[in-house]
Amino acid sequence: MVPLSMYLLVAAGMFCIGVYGVLARRNAVAILMSVELMLSAVNINLIGFWRYGAPLQIAGQVFSAFVFVIAAAEASVGLAIIISIYRNRRSVTVEDVNLLKG
Amino acid sequence: MQATCVDVIETLAPCLTAGGLDPGIAQFLSILIGVALVGLFPLVLVILLIWLERKIAARVQDRWGPNRVGPFGLFQNLADAVKLIIKEDITPAGADRLIYNLAPIVAVLSTILIWAAVPFSPVHIGADLGIGLLYFVAVSSIGTLSVMMAGWASNNKYALLGSFRVVAQLVSYEIPLVLALLVPVLLTGSMGMQDLVRAQQGMWFIVPGFVSAVIFYISNLAETGRAPFDMIEAESELVAGYNIEYSGMKFGLFMANEFMHAFTANLLFSVIFLGGWSGPLANQVPVLGFVWLMVKTFIVYIPSLILRATIPRVRIDQMMSFNWKFLVPIAIVNVIMIAFLLQIIKAIGWLPEPGNTNFFAHVPMAIILLVGNLALIAAVVTMLRNAGRRERQAEPVPASDDERAIVAVH
Amino acid sequence: MLELNVQTIAFLIFAILSLGGALGVVTSRNLIHGALYLIVSLFGGAGFFVLLSAPFIAVVQVLVYIGAIAILIIFAVMLTRSMTGMRELFNRQWWLSAIVGILLFLLLAIAVILPVWGANGSKPNLPVADQVATTQDLGVALVDGNQYVLPFEVASLLLTGAMIGAIVIARDTED
Numbered sequence: 001m002v003p004l005s006m007y008l009l010v011a012a013g014m015f016c017i018g019v020y021g022v023l024a025r026r027n028a029v030a031i032l033m034s035v036e037l038m039l040s041a042v043n044i045n046l047i048g049f050w051r052y053g054a055p056l057q058i059a060g061q062v063f064s065a066f067v068f069v070i071a072a073a074e075a076s077v078g079l080a081i082i083i084s085i086y087r088n089r090r091s092v093t094v095e096d097v098n099l100l101k102g
Numbered sequence: 103m104q105a106t107c108v109d110v111i112e113t114l115a116p117c118l119t120a121g122g123l124d125p126g127i128a129q130f131l132s133i134l135i136g137v138a139l140v141g142l143f144p145l146v147l148v149i150l151l152i153w154l155e156r157k158i159a160a161r162v163q164d165r166w167g168p169n170r171v172g173p174f175g176l177f178q179n180l181a182d183a184v185k186l187i188i189k190e191d192i193t194p195a196g197a198d199r200l201i202y203n204l205a206p207i208v209a210v211l212s213t214i215l216i217w218a219a220v221p222f223s224p225v226h227i228g229a230d231l232g233i234g235l236l237y238f239v240a241v242s243s244i245g246t247l248s249v250m251m252a253g254w255a256s257n258n259k260y261a262l263l264g265s266f267r268v269v270a271q272l273v274s275y276e277i278p279l280v281l282a283l284l285v286p287v288l289l290t291g292s293m294g295m296q297d298l299v300r301a302q303q304g305m306w307f308i309v310p311g312f313v314s315a316v317i318f319y320i321s322n323l324a325e326t327g328r329a330p331f332d333m334i335e336a337e338s339e340l341v342a343g344y345n346i347e348y349s350g351m352k353f354g355l356f357m358a359n360e361f362m363h364a365f366t367a368n369l370l371f372s373v374i375f376l377g378g379w380s381g382p383l384a385n386q387v388p389v390l391g392f393v394w395l396m397v398k399t400f401i402v403y404i405p406s407l408i409l410r411a412t413i414p415r416v417r418i419d420q421m422m423s424f425n426w427k428f429l430v431p432i433a434i435v436n437v438i439m440i441a442f443l444l445q446i447i448k449a450i451g452w453l454p455e456p457g458n459t460n461f462f463a464h465v466p467m468a469i470i471l472l473v474g475n476l477a478l479i480a481a482v483v484t485m486l487r488n489a490g491r492r493e494r495q496a497e498p499v500p501a502s503d504d505e506r507a508i509v510a511v512h
Numbered sequence: 513m514l515e516l517n518v519q520t521i522a523f524l525i526f527a528i529l530s531l532g533g534a535l536g537v538v539t540s541r542n543l544i545h546g547a548l549y550l551i552v553s554l555f556g557g558a559g560f561f562v563l564l565s566a567p568f569i570a571v572v573q574v575l576v577y578i579g580a581i582a583i584l585i586i587f588a589v590m591l592t593r594s595m596t597g598m599r600e601l602f603n604r605q606w607w608l609s610a611i612v613g614i615l616l617f618l619l620l621a622i623a624v625i626l627p628v629w630g631a632n633g634s635k636p637n638l639p640v641a642d643q644v645a646t647t648q649d650l651g652v653a654l655v656d657g658n659q660y661v662l663p664f665e666v667a668s669l670l671l672t673g674a675m676i677g678a679i680v681i682a683r684d685t686e687d
Contacts, residue, residue, distance in 0.1 A: 001519060001640045002519060002520060002523045002563070003629070003637065003638075004629045004638055005625055005626060005629040005630045006523065006527075007560065007564070008625045008629060009621060009625060010527045010530060010531065010560075012617055012620040012621060012625065013531055013534075013617060014530055014531060014534050014553070015616075015617075015620075016613045016614070016616050016617035016620070017531070017534040017535060017537075017538055017613065018534065018538075019609075019612065019613045019616060020538055020609050020610055020612075020613035021537060021538035023605070023608075023609035023612060023613075024538070024602045024603060024605070024606040024609040024610070025538065025601070025602060025603070026600065026601070026602065026603050027543065029543060029585060029588050029589050029592065030537075030538075030543060030546060032585065032588075033537050033546060033547065033550050033585060034537060034538060036550065036554075036577070036581065036585075037534050037537060037550070037553060040553070040554055040557045040573075040577070043557065043561075043569070043573070044530075044557055044560050044561075047560070047561055047564050047566050047569060048560075048564060050564075050566070051564040051565055051566070051640070051644070052638040052640065053638070055565070055641045055643065055644040055645060056641070056643060056644070056645055057645060058645040058649040058650050058653045059653075061566055061568065061569055061645070061650050062650065062653055062654065062659075062660050062663075064566070064569050065569070065572065065650070065654075066663060066667055068572055068573070068576050068577075069667045069670065069671060070667075070670075071576075071577070071581065072576055072580065072581060072671070072674075073670050073671055073673075073674035074674075075581045075584060075585070076584065076674055076675070076678045077674050077677050077678050077681070079584055079585065079587075079588040079678075079682075080677070080678035080679075080681040080682035081681055082588060082592060083588060083591055083592060083681075083682045084681050084682055086591070086592040092592045095603065198542075198544075201544070201545075201548070231567065232567060232646070232647055233567050233568055233571055233647060236568070236571045236572075236575065237571055239575060240571045240572075240574040240575040240579065241574075243574070243575055243578070243579025243580070244574070244578065244579065246579065246583060247551070247578070247579075247582070247583065250583060250586055251548075254544060254586075254590065262590070266587075269583060269587075273580070273583065276579075292648075293647070
């Protein structure tokens with residue numbers, strides 16, 4: 001079997017690419033896609049640790065299932081907010097949503 | 103060759119190893135040949151399916167159907183396929199080339215991948231996954247992606263609008279599909295396909311799970327875009343929907359995918375509700391199991407062809423309200439009712455233990471569940487009748503003041 | 513370090529899919545292409561779950577992420593297309609974000625992963641057990657009174673709330 005460190009390295013790589021996407025992109029939908037990348041990386045981490053650490057306890061898969069639930073809820077509400085902002089401001093660039101700026 | 107090599111399909115790897123080939127390579131080759139067989143079978147079968155559809159639709163409409171090319175018009179589809187292949191390959195200007203070419207491939211992929219987990223006989227199955235039913239639903243959801251890709255890559259507003267409606271329909275009807283599939287899982291205790299078929303040796307699931315069979319059939323009609331839910335390929339509206347800009351073999355792939363998907367959905371219906379490969383002598387002669395499966399699938403598939411030639415199309419908003427206001431509540435109540443009744447049956451002690459293939463041992467349980475299903479249908483029909491009666495006897499809307507003034511003057 | 517067998521080749525393929533798709537998401541100019549790269553990356557993730565003996569999680573990843581969330585993202589991209597097209601892809605601090613990303617990866621790799629689970633770490637070769645908890649255990653755990661039924665119910669409440677909230681926010685207010 002592939003050693004655990006390889007799975008963790010791939011998950012860390014995906015997470016860091018997601019961090020770069022969240023911090024550097026201007027489009028709100030692109031930022032949301034990068035957040036989904038980060039959540040997927042977290043899932044790979046969880047299941048990797050479950051398989052190598054405690055495969056007989058189901059807690060690892062249960063945690064992973066709850067991460068799916070949270071990701072789905074967050075994606076739907078986030079996209080609803082983005083669509084609502086687009087309707088009002090005609091732009092989804094996050095730099096243009098600056099009404100509260102001093 | 104040795105005696106083990108008679109059943110070539112099942113024992114190809116040991117055959118080749120006995121013949122001197124490296125075991126790893128023999129395993130790989132046998133898997134490859136199995137994949138090729140399972141993948142090519144639906145592609146070859148679709149020619150027969152299209153011929154069958156055209157003949158049946160023609161006979162319903164009191165005409166002959168294709169009967170020139172070959173005996174009874176059997177080679178008509180080969181002629182059509184050749185015509186589509188030699189057509190010019192046009193890509194619309196401004197279309198996204200990669201996605202435009204990828205969409206029909208992903209569509210056919212999502213259908214053929216389903217065949218990998220279908221049990222064809224007691225010993226032949228592509229991959230006996232422990233989560234076979236969920237795999238089937240997941241792979242169907244890849245098909246919706248291909249519609250989205252096709253609609254967007256065509257660089258055409260009508261294609262995009264058509265694909266929006268299609269994706270809304272496909273995503274909505276996945277929900278009663280999954281809810282209806284919960285009932286066979288409850289009755290079996292497992293999601294694996296071979297376990298599902300083995301558990302039906304006593305009683306086919308269409309008897310204890312009648313309402314879920316009906317919901318599954320209707321959701322399949324909507325998921326595969328067959329009548330009366332064929333908004334997807336509504337030729338007379340929206341200028342043929344998301345595949346306007348496709349011509350030649352790419353369009354041929356979309357067409358073939360539609361018929362293959364319909365057949366695959368009915369194949370799954372006969373596996374889940376009609377006992378799959380079980381039939382007389384299926385356990386002794388495995389190939390006979392495959393024959394029984396095909397017979398059952400055709401028995402279920404042909405009514406959908408007749409439905410297509412008979413019932414008018416449903417409008418998109420009627421389709422959505424039918425799903426969300428009718429099918430989903432019935433599916434939820436059905437699951438709760440079956441779970442409740444199963445617990446009662448377990449408490450009474452009438453639940454036959456798994457592995458029991460005696461028909462009469464399953465009869466008490468089946469009767470109770472069937473009565474529950476029929477009670478649900480009766481309740482739904484009564485509610486519909488009362489709602490219809492209320493609508494017919496509703497008070498006429500009182501006339502406005504202007505109308506009353508005009509009437510009073512005269 | 514890694515022997516050449518089918519598992520290693522499968523792992524490499526899925527790793528390339530995941531990381532390549534991730535890079536495609538953050539650098540794609542056309543957002544639809546970005547969404548398709550996201551789908552490729554999530555397929556890689558599902559492959560990892562299959563390799564790690566969690567088939568249920570793999571199928572749920574395909575069903576929920578690719579079959580629902582990715583389609584939702586594509587819808588959102590199509591509904592929010594700016595008229596002038598994308599002028600610039602990254603904001604002014606993109607170089608700082610790149611430094612942060614690379615530093616975070618180096619921190620995770622050198623300070624956390626390799627010292628403990630790497631080849632010279634304290635737990636280099638964790639044994640891979642043959643017995644794993646099955647999907648049936650997962651089903652029982654989610655409804656068992658002593659296990660995870662309470663988070664399960666709270667999660668369903670959360671999903672209901674999110675559904676209602678999304679419908680209310682994105683609804684076209686007819687005046």
